[in-house]
Structures are given as C-alpha cells and as structure tokens.
Amino acid sequence: MALFDLLTPQQKTIVEHNSGPHLVIAGPGTGKTRVVTHKLAHLLKQGVDPETIFCTTFSNKAANDIKVKVAELVGKQEVELPWLGTFHSVMTKILRSEAKFLGYSTSFSIYDTEDSESLVTNIINDFNINSEALSPREVTRRISYLKNIMVFPEDLLKKEDRTSIEEKFIKLYQEYQRKIFNSDAMDLEDLILKSLEVLKTQKKVHNKYKKKFIYFIFDEFQEFSKAQYEIIKLLSSKAGKICAVGDDSQSIYSWRGASLDNIAAFKEDFSRVKQFPLEEDFRTSGNIFKAGNEIISKNSSFVPKKSFTKNEPRELLSLIKCSDEKDEAYQLAKFIKDEIAENKYSYCDFAVLYRTNNQCRAFEDVFAEEGLPYKIYGNVEYYRRREIKDLIAYLKVIINPRDEESLLRIMNFPQRGIGMTTIKRMVAFLKKHDVTLFETMGRVFEVIDIKERIQKNVKNFKILLDKYIALRDKLSVGELTHTLVAELELQRLFNEETTHESLEKIDNLNAFLVSISEFSNKYPEATIEEYLRIVNLMTDLDSINETDNAIKLMTIHSAKGMEFPVVFVSGLEEQLFPLSTKFSSEATVEEERRLFYVAVTRGKYKVYLSHARARYRFGEVAYENRSMFINELPPALLKEENASQNRKGRKTKKEKIIQKFQSIGYVDWEHQKSLIKQGSRVFHEQFGLGKVIAVIGAGDNQKVTVVFDGNNMKQLMLKFAKLKVQN
Structure with a gap:
C-alpha cells in the first residue's frame, strides 16, 4: 500500500x-x-x-x-x-545535558505533584502557618498554576496593598523555589x-x-x-x-x-x-456532529469553521433524568445492557464520562452489583482510596486476625505512635517464636528494645481490635462500622486537616458509611464476610488491562483524544458541569463548554446525557437544576428517555440472588455436607432464601436449622432437603 x-x-x-x-x-x-x-x-x-x-x-x-x-x-x-x-x-x-549551566547536576531529581506537595507541607510546618486558605494542596496547586503562566514571587511582590494571606503565600513560594533548587530538583513546571x-x-x-x-x-x-x-x-x-x-x-x-x-x-x-x-469529521454520526456544533458555537471566542460530515444522522442524543447519583448509575447500567442486547456491542464500546473524580463511586458500586465489568482511567477506584482501604482493612482484621498485611496497614492508622522500627522488632519476634503478628501484639511487653510508652500503645490497639472481634456477631455490619469510625474519631481527624484533600476524605468517608448502611438495611443479617465479598468483587476489577472487555469510567479530561461507539456524559447539573468557581478558581463557563464539546464528540454513534435532581456532595445532599448546557441544545436533537420505565424493570438485590440460585443445579447431599456450615446462605424451592444457624448430627441423620425469609425457622433433614448452597 x-x-x-x-x-x-x-x-x-x-x-x-x-x-x-x-x-x-x-x-x-x-x-x-x-x-x-x-x-x-x-x-x-x-x-x-x-x-x-x-x-x-x-x-x-x-x-x-x-x-x-x-x-x-x-x-x-x-x-x-x-x-x-x-x-x-x-x-x-x-536539560540532562545542559542544566549544569543553571547550577544543577546532570542527575537532578524530578518532583511529581505528590513530591511538591510534601515539600510544601514541610515548609508550611516550618513557618508554623495554620490557615485553610494556605493548605498544602492549595498552595501546591497555586504555585503550579503561577509557574505555568510564568508568574514568580518577584512578580507578586510588585503588587501593592497585599493581604496577610498573600504575604504568607509569597514567602511560601519563595522558600519552595529555594528549597527545590537546593535539593538539586525540578518540578514538572521547571522542566x-x-x-x-x-x-x-x-x-x-x-x-x-x-x-x-x-x-x-x-x-x-x-x-x-x-x-x-x-x-x-x-x-x-x-x-x-x-x-x-x-x-x-x-x-x-x-x-x-x-x-x-x-x-x-x-x-x-x-x-x-x-x-x-x-x-471532514469521520468519527461522529450526523446528529452528534450537529450537537457538537451547537454546543461550541455558543462561545464568544468560537471561530467558525467549514466543518462537515458525510456520516448518517443515526440516533438522537438521549436525555436521562435521574433522582440521584445512585439512580443515575442504575439507569446507565440498564441502557448499557439494552444497547448490548439490541446492537450487539461489547463492554469496551462504552465510556462513562464525568466532570470530577468523586462521581465514579456510584458507578463502581452499581456496575459491580449489576455484573458489568469496568475499568477506571485517571483515578484510583473508590475502594482503593487510602482512607477507604484502611477501613476495609479494619474489617478484614476483625474477621481474620491472622491477616498480617491488613494489620500492618492499620497499625498506625490513625497515628498511635507505632513506627516502622517498632513494627520491624515485632516482626523479628514473631519469626523467632513462630507466632502471628496479632499474637505478638498481645505479647508486646516481651519484645525487647521497644519503649514502655509504645508498648502500651500497641497493647491498647490490641484491646480495641479484641473489642470489635467480640462485637462482630452482636452488631450488624453497618452498626459495627459506624461505631468503629466514631471511636477512631476519623471525622474529627479529617476536619482538623483543613485542606481541600480533607474535604474529599470526609466526602469519601460519609459516602462509605452511607453505602454500608444501605447494605446493612437491605440485609440486616448479613455478616462482614458477605459484605467484604462484594467489596472484593469491586477491587478485583483493578487488574483489568486497557485491552480488556470493560466499560471505561473516566473524567472528561482523561478522555481527550479517545473515541467510543457509545458515550454517557453524566452529572450535567449546575455547579457540577459547568463546575462552579467556588470549587475551581480557574473554571470559566467558556472552558467548561469546550469541555462539554470534547465530551460529546467522543461518541461515534450514540451519546447519552444524564442529570440528577439531587447529588451527595461534601457530606450533604445538594439539589441543583439541570445544566445550562442541556438547555442550549436544540430540542430537535434530544430524546427524553422514560426513567420510570427503567426503574419499573429493575430487580432488587434479593431478586438477583434468587435468580442466581435458580440458575444453578442441585448438588447431591453427600457433597452438601462439606459445603453447609453455620452461616451458609441457602435456597429452598418452597421456603426461599435462608441462613443456616445450626448443623446437628452427622451422616444420614444430619439436620440443619435454617431461618428463611419472614423469620420462618425450619429444621430439615439434609439428605432430603435439596438445599442449594451459596459458596
């Protein structure tokens, strides 16, 4: 060719x-x-x-x-x-060849954003500055922005009548520049x-x-x-x-x-x-092409172009009205399933785009529940975020104290003065005496070279874990987790950080508690093991490669340069998209509109636009009108979907469990004996779903006591019961 x-x-x-x-x-x-x-x-x-x-x-x-x-x-x-x-x-x-002319070595370090923020944090601590307006995250972000537009401390000093906050920021900026140079390092902007x-x-x-x-x-x-x-x-x-x-x-x-x-x-x-x-646009359908032009033409800075497409009009853009973010996720899941059934798409043909990273949590929860494989780009999945992983690690240790990795993760979360030196000495002790780390904590006073104060900290932590291990069968999953979070005082801890990041942590923490409460309310008898099984299903998706057949979840910025047969643009509400300046000082309506244009034009054949009446943000429910960007689109290009019809066909979790049991065959009772134990979930054709609370006897005379739906307790001969067991 x-x-x-x-x-x-x-x-x-x-x-x-x-x-x-x-x-x-x-x-x-x-x-x-x-x-x-x-x-x-x-x-x-x-x-x-x-x-x-x-x-x-x-x-x-x-x-x-x-x-x-x-x-x-x-x-x-x-x-x-x-x-x-x-x-x-x-x-x-x-620069590796020429930076020596600027006083750097050829092996200078490169600081990423996290490194820069760590440096800023140390400087703020050195200067003993305590101000929400000068949090490490905000200062780092501001320094990055100013360097990108080539504004330096000496430029800021030219301004007269500076505020106290501005004076402090300039000092932080100056010290940052001095320290990063003295460290023979450059940040991304310096490159x-x-x-x-x-x-x-x-x-x-x-x-x-x-x-x-x-x-x-x-x-x-x-x-x-x-x-x-x-x-x-x-x-x-x-x-x-x-x-x-x-x-x-x-x-x-x-x-x-x-x-x-x-x-x-x-x-x-x-x-x-x-x-x-x-x-000539070779990508988008005729209707998506028209919608894109309608969107971007509203910008005063727009320069008209003689663009065109020869592609067929295909479908109109679908508009989905949702009650909240959970309903939004369920409806998108339903439309994805419908598109697959009707148009034979694969999972990798779909992208769900959102304006901010924290919007993906509802999609993670619902897609995992609905059995839809997904991959997150440009973000850490909700259940991989540090504060959530730490809480999940607590639950893992409570049901399995031998889980050393989870125990190490929470040993000093929240900080309790147990450092790496102490941990290394305890690990040496457990190897010498062939015991677990959890057992070592109970014998910490035998571990030499650990100060008495730290020994007490370890012992108190062990007492805390023992308490919740004893409570795990007495409280529901939701009750236990809420009690634990309260005792750890995580809300207060995050509030005291007074940073933009701490707001996100609080938001994630509250969302986690809401999620676990919803689970507990639906399944009051569910154990921690059953909850963690669902969470593990979500975190297992982290191993999906880009080439895997999975739905793509990503911010619109991450989708730049990509294209998909079907695109969902979610969260189209005022304050969120377009993003309010109170959440991003650089946000402008014109750039937000360009971002919406980019989002819509990622779609090749079909685009869905969704908005919610209510959304959980920053620890509270926010009610917003639908985005101005939706209102700017001609009605002739939009098709309003019937949301109530979607909700009508939605199966409950209980119905899905029953459906799963009904799809599997009965295993003969000889094999059942090795599967059924106290706590097993079972299904009976006449009595429905149930939970085994006791196993009595052995052999042909073995009996099980099961509590079925409606608190209906039955004692059954295992040999004749024909129970289906959930492994």
Missing part, C-alpha cells in the same frame, strides 16, 4: 507541505493523528535525519502509538525518532521553565539546538503554555519548517497554563504562515 492511499486530498496536501510555517486546524474526528504519523513517515522516506525532527504529543501513549504507526508506514519493525515525545520528556532530555532559561541565557546551548532541529511538528498546539510557545520561537526561525496542529475549540487545560492566544500569536510571530483546515 502506498503511503498516501488512505489520505484525503486535504490530508495529503498537509503531509506533503514542508516548505514553511503552517497551522493545521483539526476538529474532532478529522484525522489529525493520521496527518502527524504520515507526515513523519513522509519525512523519513525522503531521507530526513530523525535527529533533526522535533515532534511533541500530549501523552507518552500517543507518542508510542505514533512511533509504531510510523514504523508500519515505512515498512520497518521500528524507527528511531529520538525527539518524539511529550514536551516535558523532550525538554528533560535537553519547561528551566529549558527556556538555559536557551535564553546560554548562547552556545541556544545555537546548538537551533542548528540541530530542522523540522517541527506540534500536536495539541492549543494546550501549549506561554513558556512552551517561547521555546518554539527560540528553537526555530520565523520561516522554519514548523507544523502546529490544534483546535481552539478543544482547549481544556487553562489550569495548566494553556493559552488560546497561541494560535493567533503563531500567525503573527512566524512568516507567511499557511493555514490548512481539516474539515
């Missing part, structure tokens, strides 16, 4: 053009990735040295995918494109800023790379920061062979310093810029 066989005339013209600066405006589904890969392949086939090509993408995965595709196009197993990658990765490569600095201040370095690079290809150009754009201007000439690919309508990262002005500036800063439009 020839290189240009799969290209449209528009795409072929762009690929072949390498005589000067050119701007490619590429809307959703117009084939911009195909243009980038073919452009690289075309250069290599012309004999261009890969060392002279500077090509950046928005993600490492995109860079790897492009590399594989280019190799395929040029007929090789692999190709060398050493300067293909994200802007940060390419700049890091330059760009220090590259710009070394190119500006070191003439030899500047000349070296300006001579080195001849061809420039920049994907997702609309997301470039001011510093990145300055680097482009330094490395290339005004008439250079530069290809900038982007779409102003899909700029959604202003909080990372992305500037819409870059596209307009490019036309002014470079000579005789040729502009190429990619106008």
Whole structure:
C-alpha cells in the first residue's frame, strides 16, 4: 500500500507541505493523528535525519502509538525518532545535558505533584502557618498554576496593598523555589521553565539546538503554555519548517497554563504562515456532529469553521433524568445492557464520562452489583482510596486476625505512635517464636528494645481490635462500622486537616458509611464476610488491562483524544458541569463548554446525557437544576428517555440472588455436607432464601436449622432437603 492511499486530498496536501510555517486546524474526528504519523513517515522516506525532527504529543501513549504507526508506514519493525515525545520528556532530555549551566547536576531529581506537595507541607510546618486558605494542596496547586503562566514571587511582590494571606503565600513560594533548587530538583513546571532559561541565557546551548532541529511538528498546539510557545520561537526561525496542529475549540487545560492566544500569536510571530483546515469529521454520526456544533458555537471566542460530515444522522442524543447519583448509575447500567442486547456491542464500546473524580463511586458500586465489568482511567477506584482501604482493612482484621498485611496497614492508622522500627522488632519476634503478628501484639511487653510508652500503645490497639472481634456477631455490619469510625474519631481527624484533600476524605468517608448502611438495611443479617465479598468483587476489577472487555469510567479530561461507539456524559447539573468557581478558581463557563464539546464528540454513534435532581456532595445532599448546557441544545436533537420505565424493570438485590440460585443445579447431599456450615446462605424451592444457624448430627441423620425469609425457622433433614448452597 502506498503511503498516501488512505489520505484525503486535504490530508495529503498537509503531509506533503514542508516548505514553511503552517497551522493545521483539526476538529474532532478529522484525522489529525493520521496527518502527524504520515507526515513523519513522509519525512523519513525522503531521507530526513530523525535527529533533526522535533515532534511533541500530549501523552507518552500517543507518542508510542505514533512511533509504531510510523514504523508500519515505512515498512520497518521500528524507527528511531529520538525527539518524539511529550514536551516535558523532550525538554528533560535537553536539560540532562545542559542544566549544569543553571547550577544543577546532570542527575537532578524530578518532583511529581505528590513530591511538591510534601515539600510544601514541610515548609508550611516550618513557618508554623495554620490557615485553610494556605493548605498544602492549595498552595501546591497555586504555585503550579503561577509557574505555568510564568508568574514568580518577584512578580507578586510588585503588587501593592497585599493581604496577610498573600504575604504568607509569597514567602511560601519563595522558600519552595529555594528549597527545590537546593535539593538539586525540578518540578514538572521547571522542566519547561528551566529549558527556556538555559536557551535564553546560554548562547552556545541556544545555537546548538537551533542548528540541530530542522523540522517541527506540534500536536495539541492549543494546550501549549506561554513558556512552551517561547521555546518554539527560540528553537526555530520565523520561516522554519514548523507544523502546529490544534483546535481552539478543544482547549481544556487553562489550569495548566494553556493559552488560546497561541494560535493567533503563531500567525503573527512566524512568516507567511499557511493555514490548512481539516474539515471532514469521520468519527461522529450526523446528529452528534450537529450537537457538537451547537454546543461550541455558543462561545464568544468560537471561530467558525467549514466543518462537515458525510456520516448518517443515526440516533438522537438521549436525555436521562435521574433522582440521584445512585439512580443515575442504575439507569446507565440498564441502557448499557439494552444497547448490548439490541446492537450487539461489547463492554469496551462504552465510556462513562464525568466532570470530577468523586462521581465514579456510584458507578463502581452499581456496575459491580449489576455484573458489568469496568475499568477506571485517571483515578484510583473508590475502594482503593487510602482512607477507604484502611477501613476495609479494619474489617478484614476483625474477621481474620491472622491477616498480617491488613494489620500492618492499620497499625498506625490513625497515628498511635507505632513506627516502622517498632513494627520491624515485632516482626523479628514473631519469626523467632513462630507466632502471628496479632499474637505478638498481645505479647508486646516481651519484645525487647521497644519503649514502655509504645508498648502500651500497641497493647491498647490490641484491646480495641479484641473489642470489635467480640462485637462482630452482636452488631450488624453497618452498626459495627459506624461505631468503629466514631471511636477512631476519623471525622474529627479529617476536619482538623483543613485542606481541600480533607474535604474529599470526609466526602469519601460519609459516602462509605452511607453505602454500608444501605447494605446493612437491605440485609440486616448479613455478616462482614458477605459484605467484604462484594467489596472484593469491586477491587478485583483493578487488574483489568486497557485491552480488556470493560466499560471505561473516566473524567472528561482523561478522555481527550479517545473515541467510543457509545458515550454517557453524566452529572450535567449546575455547579457540577459547568463546575462552579467556588470549587475551581480557574473554571470559566467558556472552558467548561469546550469541555462539554470534547465530551460529546467522543461518541461515534450514540451519546447519552444524564442529570440528577439531587447529588451527595461534601457530606450533604445538594439539589441543583439541570445544566445550562442541556438547555442550549436544540430540542430537535434530544430524546427524553422514560426513567420510570427503567426503574419499573429493575430487580432488587434479593431478586438477583434468587435468580442466581435458580440458575444453578442441585448438588447431591453427600457433597452438601462439606459445603453447609453455620452461616451458609441457602435456597429452598418452597421456603426461599435462608441462613443456616445450626448443623446437628452427622451422616444420614444430619439436620440443619435454617431461618428463611419472614423469620420462618425450619429444621430439615439434609439428605432430603435439596438445599442449594451459596459458596
């Protein structure tokens, strides 16, 4: 197959053009990735040295995918494109050689966001600052944003009449910059800023790379920061062979310093810029295409384009009205099942998109309950979040004190002065005496080299666990968990942190308690083991790979550059989408609308829009109107779904359990004897669901006492009862 066989005339013209600066405006589904890969392949086939090509993408995965595709196009197993990658990765490569001119070693450390926040936390503690407005998370986020827009402490000092909070923030920012430099480290923003600095201040370095690079290809150009754009201007000439690919309508990262002005500036800063439009949308159906245009045209900054699609209109966008987030999740699950039945889709054909990470909890719960496999992108699943995993670890230890991993996890949660040194000494003791860690805690006074104060802490923790081990058969799962959380004083602990993160922890904690209460109310006799079985089903999904047949759950930002046959855009309520400025100071209606445009145009054939009348947020129920974005869509493009019909067909958990029992065959009673024990869940054709409370006798005369629904107690001969057992 020839290189240009799969290209449209528009795409072929762009690929072949390498005589000067050119701007490619590429809307959703117009084939911009195909243009980038073919452009690289075309250069290599012309004999261009890969060392002279500077090509950046928005993600490492995109860079790897492009590399594989280019190799395929040029007929090789692999190709060398050493300067293909994200802007940060390419700049890091330059800095490893040149950072010595700025006072860094060639082995400088790179701090991720967590490292930066840890450093900020230490600085705040050193300065003894206690202010909710200057929490570690907020200070870190603010420093990152300011560095991305190239605003530094000295710039902030120029402002007169600064408030006390502003003065303290400037001091924190100054100290952060000093400490990170003294640590021979750079944060993610520094990788760009220090590259710009070394190119500006070191003439030899500047000349070296300006001579080195001849061809420039920049994907997702609309997301470039001011510093990145300055680097482009330094490395290339005004008439250079530069290809900038982007779409102003899909700029959604202003909080990372992305500037819409870059596209307009490019036309002014470079000579005789040729502009190429990619106008045909090959991805979306006719109705989704129309909806996308209606959405983005409402922005005052929107630049009209002559875009079109030849795709069939297919279905209208479906609008789903929900009572709350749980109902939303159930309804989406129902529509997914319907789509699979009617259109033969696979699970991997569906994506559920949301504005904020904490919206995914309801989907996790319901999809697991409904037997729908899912994979979360760009977030840690609800039951993998630290504070929730810690509580689940408590429950695991309460039912199984030999569970060493869970016990180690909660040994110092909440903090009780039991550090790693103490734990190491206890582990040495248990190995020497062949006992469990839990037993060692009961004998902690025998462990040498542990201070008496810490020994008492360990003993008190053991007493706490013993108490709940004794209560596990006396309280329901919900009662026990609520009592435990109250005794651990987690609510107070998180409240005292006074950070944005602590609000999320409180929200997650409350959501967890609500969830476990709902379970306990539905199944008052359920044991901790039965609850954990459900939780384990959820956490097992963490092992799914990207290629697995699973529904994708992700934020809209994470979905950038992706496409799916069926897309659900959830949480379309005021304050949530568009996100209120009280939750994100950088949020603007125009960028939120661009985000909605990106969300809708991820769909190829079908898009569902859902909104809830009530939603649990920050520890309380919030009632909001449906999003203004829904109201901006023409009614002719929307189809309102019948929510009551969905609820009418919804099975209860009890009905699902009965259905499961009815689908399995009876196992002969000889085998039953090895399965049935006290606490077993069973099913009888006449009496229904039940729980074994006693097993009496042996052999042919073995009897079981079972409490069936309605507190109906029966004593049955196991040999003749024909019970089905839930393993």
